[in-house]
Amino acid sequence: MDVTPLCPVCDAEVVIPADAMENELLTCAECGSELEIMCLAPLALELAPEVEEDWGE
Amino acid sequence: MRVALLVTHIRAEEKLLLAAFNKRGISPDIILDRELNFELSRGGEQLAPSGIAWQDYDLVFERCVSTSRGLYSLAILNCWGVRTFNTYETAAVCGDKLRTSIALTRHGIPQPHTRVAFTPQSAMQAIEDVAYPAVLKPVLGSWGRLLARVHNRDSAEAILEHRQTLGDYNHHIYYVQEYVDKPGRDIRAFVVGSRTIAAIYRASNHWITNTARGGQATNCPITPELDAICVKAARAVGGGILAIDLLEDARGNFVVNEINHTMEFRNSSKPTGVDIAQGVIDFVIEQIGVLA
Numbered sequence: 406m407d408v409t410p411l412c413p414v415c416d417a418e419v420v421i422p423a424d425a426m427e428n429e430l431l432t433c434a435e436c437g438s439e440l441e442i443m444c445l446a447p448l449a450l451e452l453a454p455e456v457e458e459d460w461g462e
Numbered sequence: 463m464r465v466a467l468l469v470t471h472i473r474a475e476e477k478l479l480l481a482a483f484n485k486r487g488i489s490p491d492i493i494l495d496r497e498l499n500f501e502l503s504r505g506g507e508q509l510a511p512s513g514i515a516w517q518d519y520d521l522v523f524e525r526c527v528s529t530s531r532g533l534y535s536l537a538i539l540n541c542w543g544v545r546t547f548n549t550y551e552t553a554a555v556c557g558d559k560l561r562t563s564i565a566l567t568r569h570g571i572p573q574p575h576t577r578v579a580f581t582p583q584s585a586m587q588a589i590e591d592v593a594y595p596a597v598l599k600p601v602l603g604s605w606g607r608l609l610a611r612v613h614n615r616d617s618a619e620a621i622l623e624h625r626q627t628l629g630d631y632n633h634h635i636y637y638v639q640e641y642v643d644k645p646g647r648d649i650r651a652f653v654v655g656s657r658t659i660a661a662i663y664r665a666s667n668h669w670i671t672n673t674a675r676g677g678q679a680t681n682c683p684i685t686p687e688l689d690a691i692c693v694k695a696a697r698a699v700g701g702g703i704l705a706i707d708l709l710e711d712a713r714g715n716f717v718v719n720e721i722n723h724t725m726e727f728r729n730s731s732k733p734t735g736v737d738i739a740q741g742v743i744d745f746v747i748e749q750i751g752v753l754a
Contacts, residue, residue: 426480428494429472441471453471458630459529460470461604462705462722 410448414438419450463750465490466510466519468535470527474728478739479525485740486747490523495531506542520750522546525724529557529604532724547746548723552700556723559637560601562699569698571691572717574709575640582622585636589618595641598625602632604722605674611641642709642717647671649682649708649716652727652738653696654745658689658706660736662729679729691716699723703742 409418417435421442425431430453431440439453465483467490469476483490491512501508506517516522522539524546526532536550548556555561566573574597577588589596589612598610598621612618625633648671651661661684664677671677682688692706695718705725708716727738 424477426472426477426492428469428492429477457528458607459602460527461529461607462724462726 410450412436412438412440413450413452414440421448463488463521463747464514464519465750466493466512466514466522467491468493468495468522468524468526468532470495470531473527473726475726475739476525478728478731479523479743482737482739482743486743488747491519493522495526495528495535498531498535500535500538502538506539506544516542516544519544521746523746524548524553527724529602529724533557545750547749548702548704549700552702552704553723555699556704556721558601559599559720560635562721563637565698566695566718569694571695571698572715574642574717574719577638579636579638580634582626582636585622585638586615586618588636588638590615592638592640594618597639597641599637599639600632601635601637606670606672608633609670611669641669642711642719644671644709644711647710648677648719649688649710650679650730651682651684651688651692651706651708652725652730652736652741653692653704653706654741655701655703655749656693656697658684658692659741660684660727660730660734660738661688661692662733673729674726679733681733681735688716691718695721703745 412419412433415436419433427442427445429442440450441453443449443451465488493511497511507515510516522544524532524536533553536546536553539546540550555565563576579585579588594613596612600608610621647663647665651658661682662679663682664671664673666677695706696704699721705722707720709719711717731738
């Protein structure tokens with residue numbers, strides 16, 4: 406991946422793992438926001454959805 | 463072999479499961495629950511978001527973090543005869559603490575003394591019947607959310623008043639358990655089919671020991687006694703791929719606390735030395751062959 410994407414919350418560069426997948430969750434190392442990879446080519450990050458009441462195991 | 467992995471999004475567990483499938487030469491289609499749009503008056507011939515008819519999947523592996531989306535999807539798919547892990551029946555029992563308690567009781571499996579009531583007044587009586595400290599839990603919910611340890615009548619009144627003002631009726635079903643004075647830890651055991659493949663202790667200074675809440679995982683030896691109660695508990699809720707949460711009471715006996723049907727295990731393979739994802743996937747593949 407050529408472009409280092411920026412965190413949509415704090416604008417810090419986000420390190421994308423080599424084996425990243427679409428719809429994978431990541432945490433911004435700078436601000437701690439949970440992000441979702443919406444697209445790999447071109448790379449697009451969005452703030453992940455808020456945890457909902459029925460989320461869990 | 464055609465497999466779909468139904469997810470809310472990709473977490474560490476789903477990546478591990480996909481890698482385990484890939485190791486066996488299977489590349490599952492990833493289906494996002496946000497893209498589902500089922501036509502309920504038709505059947506499994508309709509296309510999944512992947513473009514494949516649902517009925518053409520040998521297996522749909524449900525890994526939604528959204529319990530309700532996963533549960534309803536399983537209900538629909540099982541109704542159409544599509545094979546899933548877990549089944550709707552298992553997920554419906556595990557997703558509801560009250561139904562889990564009933565299943566455990568029916569199968570004679572030890573669990574904390576539990577009562578249920580439907581009004582603040584009867585809930586107060588239930589708490590006092592269980593005796594202080596008691597634990598109040600939502601019947602639906604996970605990750606240790608909204609658990610309350612109730613030490614006395616004052617705190618019971620306050621918590622019940624707060625619960626009653628919450629809008630969702632789920633919070634007006636008062637599920638009350640005795641507090642088990644565990645030794646600073648609980649046990650999570652991973653059951654795949656009829657075998658306990660790994661278990662961890664979850665230790666914490668807090669009375670809530672979920673790893674989602676900071677509990678530290680270390681290996682827990684699988685004794686014959688632990689394996690027996692876990693396998694029995696898994697069968698009681700319908701069987702499948704399950705995480706059994708147990709407590710050790712003051713006499714060191716196991717009681718089953720909860721059972722999870724979409725288990726998280728990212729922190730458990732390292733301390734146990736067991737490749738949990740591969741254990742799960744090898745079981746799934748074997749079952750597809752057995753049931754075909």
